[in-house]
Structures are given as C-alpha cells and as structure tokens.
Amino acid sequence: MAAGFLTLHSAPAHACDIALALAVDVSGSIDAQEYELQMQGLALALRDGAISDALVRAKARISLIQWTGDSRQKLAVNWHDIASIEDVESFARAVEETPRAWRHYSTAIGAALEFTIAQFGPSEACKRRVIDVSGDGFSNEGVEPASLRSRIWQAGFTVNGLAIETSDEDLTGYYWENVVVGEKAFVMTANGFADYPERIKLKLLREVTQQVSHLPLPAPVPAGFLPDAAASPATSR
Secondary structure (H helix, E strand, C coil): CHHHCCCCCCCCCCCCCEEEEEEEECCCCCCHHHHHHHHHHHHHHHHCHHHHHHHHHCCCEEEEEEECCCCCEEEEEEEEECCCHHHHHHHHHHHHHCCCCCCCCCCCHHHHHHHHHHCCHHHCCCCEEEEEEEECCCCCCCCCHHHHHHHHHHCCEEEEEEEEECCCCCHHHHHHHHCCECCCCCEEEEECHHHHHHHHHHHHHHHHHCCCCCCCCCCCCCCCCCCCCCCCCCCCC
C-alpha cells in the first residue's frame, strides 16, 4: 500500500494553502436523522462567515468523502476550488443535497483514510493536505488505522478527528491514539449528534486557519507519528 500513497515533491509553486477532504462516516450505526444532522451541520458550518472567508483567503480546495465498511468509500462531492463566497455556497449546497451512499455496513477507518489519500492527486500542489475524519465508532473492519500513521506522516498529510461520542467507550481517546496524524493534529469531541453542527464549525475554523508545514519534519514529534524506523520521545496528548 505504501506505493499508493502520494508523496511530497520538490517545491512546486503552491496553488492553494489547503486541500481539505471532509471524510464523513455513513456506517450502519448512523440513522437517517443523524446523517442529515451531519450533512446539514457541515453545510451550515461552511456558510459561517469566518469559515467561508478563511476558505477564500486560503484559495482552498475542498471535497466530501462518504465512507463505511472496507471497500465502501465514495468521493461524494468532487473537489471544489474556492476563490469566492459563491464557490463556498456551491460546495455547501452540494453537501446538503448529496444522497447517502450506504446505510448498513461496518466502520473501516483505515480503509477510509487510504481511499481519501488517493483522491488528493488533483491537489498535490496545495501547501497543506488535510483529512477531516468524523465518526461515531471504533474501526471494526479492514486495515487498522494506527498501522497507517507513519506512512501518512511521511507522505505529508495531516489527519484531524471529530469523535461523535454516543456511549461511555472513549471514542475521543481512540481517535487520539489510532487515527490522527501530524505535528498539530487534533481531535474534537461532539457529545452526540446534536452537538455535531457546533463542533464541526469550530473544527473547520481551526483547520483552515492553522499553519502546518511537513517540510522539514518537525521536532519533537508526538509518539507514534514517526516512521517505524525512527525513535521519538514519549509525549502526552
């Protein structure tokens, strides 16, 4: 799989500050109302003045991925170039109108990350390449997300998480330990789906305005983020 990951090339002119893929869980644990809360919450967040202005200033490229079980991922809304508020509105409208791709399958976070990385080909020249992955469950099918982290780091991607907590099993901690990648990567917590719209708004604002560079490799690096052959001091989250 390593050969399939995009890698950083020597200093092309950056066409945009950020390429952002919104990877949304549509697995069987999410009912129709919860799906709508995610889509409408995303669209509402994108229309927030601070976020839409930040996307325009960043000359962002943005897409929407729907994912569930192993081998079930879809580029639900193709990459949009954001050069104006009208471009943000076009993308937000596409998000809220996109049909749900699946309803009854498992949760394969690792496979979702692999698929999402493969969609960044048209956005290679962007300064930052960020995956915003959200979900309400632990990965229970396919490749383990933790096994991909060093290769994702080496390829120059940041993965941030939004854990939708619906039980007492500490999904937030799982995302910290297994999913997120990057020097300034982070996890936000939504306390149930009703909390999702507000949390995704805060998350998007933080992602779009955060400055992250993967060249050269920053130090110190949080434990678990380095390539397998390297060593790093333990750090707390």
